[in-house]
Amino acid sequence: xxxxxxxxxxxxxxxxLDSAGAFVDLAIIANDDGIGLDDPVGGMQRxxxxxxxxxxxxxxxxxxxxxxxxxxxxxxxxxxxxIVIAGLSGFTLDDGTSFANNxxxxxxxxxxxxxxxxxxxxxxLVIYDTQQTICVARDGTDGDIDLPISNPVVLYHEFSHxxxxxxxxxxxxxxxxxxxxxxxxxxxxDENDLRTDIAxxxxxxxxxxxxxxxxxxxxxxxxxxxxxxxxxxKSLASPQVQFLRSVRDHFVRSTEVGHAFFKQFFRDYYWxxxxxxxxxxxxxxxxxxxxxxxxxxxxxxxxxxxxRSQQSMxxxxxxxxxxxxxxxxxxxxxxxxxxxxxxSYWLNHGANDSEVPAELIMLLRERAWPSAHMQWALVAxxxxxxxxxxxxxxxxxxxxxxxxFNRALQxxxxxxxxxxxxxxLSAEQVATELEFCESxxxxxxxxxxxxxxxxxxxxxxxxxxxxxxxxxxGALGGVR
Amino acid sequence: xxxxxxKPDDLIASIKSMEPAEKQIELVVRLSNKATRALHYIADxxxxxYDPNTKTLMLSLSDEGRQVIPGAISKLPVFRYIDPGSExxxxxxxxxxxxxxxxxxxxxxxxxxxxQLSDVQEVIVEVAWADVxxxxxxxxxxxxxxxxxxxxxxxxxxRATKRQKKSPRPKN
Numbered sequence: 001x002x003x004x005x006x007x008x009x010x011x012x013x014x015x016x017l018d019s020a021g022a023f024v025d026l027a028i029i030a031n032d033d034g035i036g037l038d039d040p041v042g043g044m045q046r047x048x049x050x051x052x053x054x055x056x057x058x059x060x061x062x063x064x065x066x067x068x069x070x071x072x073x074x075x076x077x078x079x080x081x082x083i084v085i086a087g088l089s090g091f092t093l094d095d096g097t098s099f100a101n102n103x104x105x106x107x108x109x110x111x112x113x114x115x116x117x118x119x120x121x122x123x124x125l126v127i128y129d130t131q132q133t134i135c136v137a138r139d140g141t142d143g144d145i146d147l148p149i150s151n152p153v154v155l156y157h158e159f160s161h162x163x164x165x166x167x168x169x170x171x172x173x174x175x176x177x178x179x180x181x182x183x184x185x186x187x188x189x190d191e192n193d194l195r196t197d198i199a200x201x202x203x204x205x206x207x208x209x210x211x212x213x214x215x216x217x218x219x220x221x222x223x224x225x226x227x228x229x230x231x232x233x234k235s236l237a238s239p240q241v242q243f244l245r246s247v248r249d250h251f252v253r254s255t256e257v258g259h260a261f262f263k264q265f266f267r268d269y270y271w272x273x274x275x276x277x278x279x280x281x282x283x284x285x286x287x288x289x290x291x292x293x294x295x296x297x298x299x300x301x302x303x304x305x306x307x308r309s310q311q312s313m314x315x316x317x318x319x320x321x322x323x324x325x326x327x328x329x330x331x332x333x334x335x336x337x338x339x340x341x342x343x344s345y346w347l348n349h350g351a352n353d354s355e356v357p358a359e360l361i362m363l364l365r366e367r368a369w370p371s372a373h374m375q376w377a378l379v380a381x382x383x384x385x386x387x388x389x390x391x392x393x394x395x396x397x398x399x400x401x402x403x404x405f406n407r408a409l410q411x412x413x414x415x416x417x418x419x420x421x422x423x424x425l426s427a428e429q430v431a432t433e434l435e436f437c438e439s440x441x442x443x444x445x446x447x448x449x450x451x452x453x454x455x456x457x458x459x460x461x462x463x464x465x466x467x468x469x470x471x472x473x474g475a476l477g478g479v480r
Numbered sequence: 481x482x483x484x485x486x487k488p489d490d491l492i493a494s495i496k497s498m499e500p501a502e503k504q505i506e507l508v509v510r511l512s513n514k515a516t517r518a519l520h521y522i523a524d525x526x527x528x529x530y531d532p533n534t535k536t537l538m539l540s541l542s543d544e545g546r547q548v549i550p551g552a553i554s555k556l557p558v559f560r561y562i563d564p565g566s567e568x569x570x571x572x573x574x575x576x577x578x579x580x581x582x583x584x585x586x587x588x589x590x591x592x593x594x595x596q597l598s599d600v601q602e603v604i605v606e607v608a609w610a611d612v613x614x615x616x617x618x619x620x621x622x623x624x625x626x627x628x629x630x631x632x633x634x635x636x637x638x639r640a641t642k643r644q645k646k647s648p649r650p651k652n
Contacts, residue, residue: 008589009589010592011594012592017481088579089577096529096538097528098527101555120585120590149639154552173550184551207496214554215555217553217555422525424570461567463568467566
């Protein structure tokens with residue numbers, strides 16, 4: 001006996017357990033036709049493995065699956081099986097710890113090892129969330145926590161702990177995450193074996209985790225499918241994606257309010273983005289339509305906004321910055337045509353474009369466009385850009401383009417979705433955040449006034465917001 | 481004369497609202513700082529405990545009582561601070577059910593208990609706080625202290641209770 005996947009159990013239904021997902025993760029670890037499952041007995045499926053590959057992950061898996069472990073924790077040798085419990089949303093341990101976005105390996109109840117008092121059985125329980133969106137520390141970056149961890153890698157990490165639990169060789173485990181404890185360091189070293197193995201299969205350079213840092217965070221951006229990356233180059237390393245990441249990390253997420261904005265933005269974005277990627281995979285013409293009809297205009301809009309946030313720009317400056325984006329008139333005309341289709345058929349909820357599958361239009365209507373964050377950050381900017389490009393191609397001069405740009409920003413900028421996080425900030429933080437919003441985004445007196453009104457209306461009973469806004473009113477007559 | 485001593489009830493918590501949402505329950509917790517100095521607190525749920533006998537749900541914004549176990553990642557709490565004499569709000573979300581390993585199953589059997597939180601009659605939220613920010617432990621080893629880092633940091637807990645008049649129903 002050795003390793004099982006839990007398929008059903010008293011107190012939960014088979015629908016609650018992601019046993020199919022667990023087997024897929026096992027198959028990815030093995031990458032070997034020799035992996036298999038017996039029929040369920042008593043709610044559990046025994047894993048079988050007739051190994052034909054000699055890589056470290058395969059050898060480790062072979063050991064876990066084909067060894068009868070009989071560790072002696074001090075009460076004589078005892079049989080210990082490994083039971084994989086996957087999914088199970090809402091699962092918590094007796095100490096209240098939730099396993100959303102994490103995994104663990106619990107030692108047998110009588111073993112006396114770390115976590116054993118939280119286990120009600122004499123088996124080693126490997127528990128992990130198959131809907132996780134975790135980021136971990138990337139090796140070689142001095143602690144940047146931006147490396148995704150896939151489900152097979154989470155499972156393999158927990159198998160590393162399980163291996164030492166069933167051999168009674170668990171290393172020292174402490175609560176500190178930086179530096180990681182010896183036990184977590186060893187699990188991350190093992191985890192990197194699988195990362196390397198998978199990268200080698202795909203012919204790409206492995207992206208490894210820093211074994212010295214066990215800290216992690218939950219971040220939807222670390223996983224799943226990004227529409228923009230899929231369209232531009234199928235890579236998160238493309239210049240376009242790098243630009244957006246740079247905007248996110250150095251411009252938006254550098255503040256509490258910006259961070260909260262992006263948290264909700266990504267939550268909304270990944271409500272539809274993976275399905276869009278699936279539809280694109282079946283419709284290879286869509287990425288071409290999206291590139292010039294949506295993504296490049298969106299990126300160009302945000303490039304101008306970044307430039308505007310860094311310096312004071314007159315109407316003429318703003319118009320010139322827009323015109324500089326279009327050195328090739330023929331390409332600009334082609335982009336306007338592509339934008340016309342996008343704005344008419346995709347963003348306006350109007351008549352269907354025969355080039356675009358109805359299921360995609362439906363998905364965007366139901367999941368993307370109702371989001372205030374999507375409307376503000378991804379839809380309105382493209383509409384503004386389209387209007388400006390049309391003016392430019394009609395022969396409008398830079399000054400007039402800039403004036404129109406500023407007029408559009410006057411309507412758009414102060415309507416940025418306001419996060420609840422404002423209510424939890426101190427007055428000093430509110431003042432700092434407001435100052436950043438005003439200098440980076442709002443800039444004009446009218447924009448500031450409108451944004452102050454919205455903040456005051458939303459947080460009329462929050463002390464810190466009131467203190468700061470009243471202070472601005474008192475000192476500057478209502479508009480700073 | 482300087483008078484910045486804190487008292488255990490300097491941070492007051494109350495549950496402003498509790499609403500069912502899609503597959504989760506959302507709460508808004510209001511905090512009030514009665515002290516003359518800023519107070520620092522944990523702003524995310526660190527432990528969810530449910531007592532099916534009393535139908536009491538405890539949401540703990542504290543690492544006290546949590547064990548050190550192996551895991552894919554370690555995640556520190558979200559920390560915030562509140563100015564003296566100020567009010568603030570935090571929004572919390574928890575799954576609408578709690579699943580635990582069963583302690584009453586026959587020996588050798590792996591079984592679970594599932595509790596739907598729509599049945600909750602009382603909700604308790606406890607918020608760990610201190611009069612200084614959280615700081616990382618830099619001493620090489622604290623062998624006799626098995627607590628999680630944030631549990632070592634906290635000085636007090638603000639506690640809020642709300643009794644449900646009727647079972648919450650999902651919004652249409």
